[in-house]
Amino acid sequence: MSSVDVKGVSKTFPQTRSGTATRAVDDVTLHVPNGSLTAVLGPSGCGKTTLLRLIAGFLVPDSGTIAFDDRVVAGQGRPVPPQARRVGYVPQEGALFPHLDVAGNIGFGLAKASRRPGADVSERVLEMLDLVELPREFATRAPHELSGGQQQRVALARALAPSPSIVLLDEPFSSLDAALRESTGRAVARALRVAGATGLLVTHDQSEALSLSDQVAVLREGRLIQAGSPADVYMAPQDPELARFVGGASAVPGRAVSSGLSATCALGTVRLTAAPSADDLVLVLRPDQVVLVDDGVEAEVAEVSFYGHDAAVRLSLVGQHTALVARVPGPTAPTVGDVVRVGVRGAVHAYPAPVRD
Template identity: 50%
Template sequence: MSLRQAETAELVVEGLGKSFAGRAVLSGIDLQVPSGSLLAVLGASGGGKTTLLRLLCGFERADAGSIRVGGRLLAGDGLHVPAHRRRIGYVAQDGALFPHLTVAGNVLFGLPRALRRDLGRAAALLEAVGLPARFATRQPHELSGGEQQRVALARALAPSPALVLLDEPFSALDAALREETRSSVAAALAAVGATAVLVTHDQAEALSLGHQVAVLRSGRMVQVATPDVLYRQPADAALAGFIGEAVLLPGEADGARVHCALGSLHLLRPAHGRIEVMIRPEQIRLIETTASDDGPRGVVERAGFGGHDSLVEIRLQHSGELVSARVPGYAMPEPGRIVALRVEGAVLGYPA
């Protein structure tokens, strides 16, 4: 049985806005999610992520702007299509399975009554999300947290929705189960060609799953980009620190290069005058010092062991500034050690 979506389901959001009690929660949100792709919406708590999902689902009425899925207007121009008529699948944080139904009963619940006994479809949907067909007769309490989330996804996919929304579906899982479940969910969405929006506060999750990542800050869209562009070229210094660890240093730019406490570095984008230099910790290499070294040196102040890698804090000898370097876990230096530093790759500059 083929479960692949038959229709084009591009999501287009234009100028979306929502206020509660006179306070703007979302303002001027624009999004375009191509059919069959996954958009990860990333943001801190209170940034507007949940409100955005509720507007897409139809649980809330938008104050401004429009929402289209597959060319069909769902909100805007005075129109508000109710949630049950939007053909949108929804996966909650905890799965929200019905405890009195079997797995098959949960998966088929959203289908017309005549199709709710189609065990062949239930089996196909379970296999699509990486679960064996024999799970169909089990009760939800007999499944692990990750298995319950996959059943919830199968239930969301059962009616062949035009769009699937996932509201932090992995947040309650432990680290190992989270990674396994992420992979299964991503594979299932790709297999059926679903257009999906994933809301998360986990940066690694957004960067690893999203074809594009949109960052919400205080109800406004700060940047929408592919994961590699977002990480390497964040729109501003605050976003650089939110997406991952960032070393920020003052520098003087003269076009293609910038001069700062870590030497003369190549810029991703030409700049002139005083700028703030953004360097990722993994770009900073620690090397053994020699008498002939004339590059930057520093003293290791702290080192945090993280297993496969370590984050090392170094106090620069000449400027006194504190920088962070990410090194393999086996190469973590002891505090007090003097090291030379070298930056690899181009760096980004922001106006000072």
Template identity: 50%
Template sequence: MSTLRLRGVTRHYGPVAALAGVDLTVPGGSLTAVLGPSGCGKTTLLRCVAGFERIDAGEITVDGRVFAGPAVHTPPQRRHIVIVPQEGALFPHLSVRDNVAYGLSRADRRRGRVEEVLRLVGLAGYGARMPHQMSGGQQQRVAVARALAPRPSLVLLDEPFSALDAGLRAEVRHDVRAALRADGATGILVTHDQGEALSSADRIAVMREGVIVQDDSPTGVYHRPADAWVAAFVGDAIVLPVPAGPGLGHGGDTATVRTALGPVTVADLPAGHGPLTVLVRPEQVKITTAPAPRAVIATVTGDDFHGHDALVTLKLPDGTHVTARVPAPTGPMTTGTRVGVHVEGVARAWPDRHGAG
């Protein structure tokens, strides 16, 4: 189980800093998802770790061995790191067994490593098939089996599920994660899919403009985002302004603030009395048809029914539109219905640098 560390890693393309001082630790045997919007530097980070790109500054180590740093650049073939690309890139003229065995020593082949990794990815008995006889999801599993076969120090997954349809993507993602765990592999998953990162990774490194802005557990990133941008990027978010004024508390306090959704309890309140940006998740917005002391009267303007839950869009008295996630609804809510809404649980808040009212 190899541990990867990046310290102050920088990579420029002319005047553009694709990586602007990246610090990241991937513990041995874990899977870290690098999550961020297009152009934030995710793929450049992966290519630098693999050795396809030279870094301009900083250091990359695996188990203390320096692979990249000042005057050091270990070539890709000597790093014992493998990449699973977006599309498996299997050899079309080789069978599944020969694809997986490619690059293995005769000894490893004799010890049954090919059959072992095919079992790990749920493809036992498929060795004689050709790639064109496999579905897209099966081909991606073969690609993962081929990556695991030589027992690499690190497995890099470059959006490997993006070409699959939604239902198949979830199934393959689950099986690939199980295979990595069973083999004790250390992995990095590059993705722009928040759900994929939250559901499959041990840790999430959120990237923006060439730097890691938060490195945390999935629950930490979702419930304790580092700033309002992370909050809005990872999952659905309702961002509410709170005007400046007395009684907003001091740093570290928990207090109740007034918002368009009514009173909201805020933890880790920023110091001072300046305007705030408050984050509320849709599942915290509760709808009631009976009178409630904290409720704000809202009007239903839309209802997206998903079976297991629904997203109800509401218009508040001040014209603000918010979304409530309603679990296991019995049926759609009629547009125009007036309901009471209030916020349950604790919200996050940050200083509003642009002012709030």
């Protein structure tokens, strides 16, 4: 297996009928360690799939380089073609061959890939079924006899069978229901780690990225905003917009207090995680930091999203234009129209307020 190094990569698509070109990937630099799983996270249209296709070799970058370990596969001379990069690719819908059974699908790549001398395709198929946690008797089933999650596991087994250097997964769980998405995601992550594979998972689902990966790389409008561990990206986002995107944080105007690690805002005086770099601030409050208290600031409940074990409560501070989201235990959730009191738990991140013209 290999590490992946993307350095200064950009890709612009030609002008459309509107006369504008699209810069899908903009000067992205990203390191994916050998044997790790990195989630490339971002909203639709941010360049996630384009970046994946550049790494796979389906597209050629306009500038920058892509290397697997020390082997440059794009950006210096003629690019290495996809079939010579030893990359496994799992698309959104799995794309299994309907005329082949499970064994035929998994073994398809083995027919053309070099294998250990004397290796048996049927033996490798059974190994792959074990790896992706499917019963061996599934080998004779047709794709239409499988559930969506089972089809995605077979697609992963097919990608892993030839022992690729890199496995690329393009939103492989997007068509699955919530429960199946979670269980399939965990099974896929386990299979990649057992195989020792280096993986890149494209997703727009923050929970999926945070729970499955070793590293999260966030794209916005083609640019890499932040890359780090799931905890780093969630706990220390690069800017307020990223905080809102990852974790649903609320942004509240504030002003630094001269004494140091504190600021004042509509919720009173709050502690900061670090000394502020400006007087006028944007304070980022994660939903778990906004708590219902007896002696806090009055807020009206505008909306409640009940999830069973907990609930997301959208609040509007009484007499102010400040909206917040609090996450509370499900059984204690208030109802729409209730007036409650809220406070802040723990230290919050502060960012310089944007300069207005």
